[in-house]
Amino acid sequence: MKSSDLTGKVHLLLTKGKLPEDWRGNGAQPLRTVFEDAGYTTELTLCNDPEAIKDRIKSACTAGDIVAVGGGDGTINAVLDTVIAQKVVLIPIPLGTANDFARTLTLPDDLIDAARAAIHGQIRMLDIGSVNEKSFVNAASIGVPADARKRINPDLKRTLGAISYAVANWQSWHEMDPLDLTITCGDEEPQAMKLRQVTITNGRYFGGGLRPSETKSPEDGLLHMFAIRDSVDTLSGLDIAAELLFGSVDDSSYATTMQCDTIKVEGEKGAPILADGEIIGELPALFSIHAGILPVFAPNSFVDQIEGTDSTGNKTLPQRNEINDVMRDTVDFALRLEAIYPVAQNAELKALCHDSAGNLRSIARQLELGLRPYGINAASPDPDLQNLEELRDKVMGWLLGNADTRLANGLKARADLLTREIAAISQDKLPSDVADPVKALATEIDHFNGNLGYIIKEL
Known part of the structure; x- marks a missing residue:
């Protein structure tokens, strides 16, 4: 499906029970405004369950319409076949518990940011798995x-x-x-x-x-x-x-x-x-x-595009895919450091996690600003992911006397991955507003690895 196939209409289909409290009185106007500002006629329908969303897609949508579906992964699963059959384009609005599909697309957890990142992205045709034809x-x-x-x-x-x-x-x-x-x-x-x-x-x-x-x-x-x-x-x-x-x-x-x-x-x-x-x-x-077979509007941060002019008219950027990976994994690494900090027992490991998390967040913000002219939006990890990691880290701490060593080795693997990703980027080909944060990130990860290596030996 191409952008030229779109009708210019967005059907905003939200699960009523999962709607934020302050949106119930204003008809989710903040969300509607995102699509209207992007030039789309927007129609809101509040639905009781995924079956009601499916029925609405069948009865009210035509090929080329966009359906912005608010719910979790179970809701997305329920409407997949209907979206494909009706030849509409899907935008997931992350209103669920896990929101793994939205996370795969690098959508931010904030609803407004997620809608904005998607509607200004590109149409992608994704694979769908099936088990016993479901x-x-x-x-x-x-x-x-x-x-x-x-x-x-x-x-x-x-x-x-x-x-x-x-x-x-x-x-x-x-x-x-x-x-x-x-x-x-x-x-x-x-x-x-x-x-x-x-x-x-x-x-x-x-x-x-x-x-x-x-x-x-x-x-x-x-x-x-x-x-x-x-x-x-x-x-x-x-x-x-x-x-x-x-x-x-x-x-x-x-x-x-x-x-x-x-x-x-x-x-x-x-x-x-x-x-x-x-x-x-x-x-x-x-x-x-x-x-x-599944048409979705995916953010530019998801798009696997290395070079060339994209459909939004943004500036071109060499090694776009590699920089996407570095941006995503930098934020991801900072989140993991923040999750480990409160549960680590070793004082030096705690201090390293605390300081490096702050430094990585700062570098990620600089890199995000440098990437904006190129249409690359940073994705925010779901807050529930941090809670899940903290729980599992605590379980490791309760059961294992060497939990700090295991956590430190896990961080070493993530830091080594970032080191390889950074090394794959030709920094001399990048504009300075992108190259400078990438260089700062390389220095920070090198510093982190040096300190972490010392801590692992001590542990």
Whole structure:
């Protein structure tokens, strides 16, 4: 779909129960204004549930309309097939608990900023995963996550957000029996395994901010799978949790990973399948990928564009994709430092996390200002992600005498990733308002690594 296919109309479809309190009396006017200022005729409908949103898309929308859907990942999952069938363009408004789809698109957690970043972005055709012909946009899981979904306390979910997922997963990890499964990836030979969990992802994030792979994209035409064997004990399970939070499981010694376009999972007939936060089926299961079928308006920070003039008329910037990665991971790293600071026991590690987080935030702001003329908007991580990390870090602290060492090693992996990303940028080709913050970032990460190396030796 092209921008020329758009009708110039936005249907703002918001889940009534999740609407901010101060918007209920003004018809969500601040949000409507964002789309109207961008030149679109905007029509607001408050809906009771995802079914009502689907019905509205079918009855009121025509091909080329934009549907700005307010809800969480479950709501996005519910409307996927309708959006595709009606040939409308989706903008997610993050009103849910986890908002992993919005996070994959690098949308800020603030509703106004998210709408503004999306409507001034570009149309992208994203992949959609399916399991037994039912669609999912983020991930589908068998085992612990599916069992945990049944354990989530609705009151706890409302008050604590993503922390409720961590509590339920912790219970399932200890109480449910491993599954005897046979997994076939594409044309490869079937593998029989005894597993605690199988997760198959299409998006970059799942489960409230977990990131299974550094390279996974909803535009790569592949499914990414990771499986946790039954032999992984509680302490190693915490290592996997840290890998999902601080990097990826691609090179994990505790998880088995695969990438292909179809994945068959057999055994344990009737075991539930969780997709985008909801139970949508049961085993046996056939997972497949449908490439480039979901039209979305994605922010320029999501766009994988290295050089060339974009459709917004912004200035061109060399190595745009590499700079996107550095910008995203700098903010991400600062957030992780802030999450670790209150739970670290070692005084030097606490001080390093505190000081470096502030420095990285400052550099990120400078870099954001330098990137604005090029149409690259910084994404703000969801606040629930920090809460989730703090909870898991505390669990590590309660159970492990060497929790600081594990946390420090996780930070080392993230710092090394940023070092590699910065090294891949030819700074002499950048304008000074972008090159200067990148140089400052390189210096800060080098300083951080030096101090962290000393702390790891001491620990």
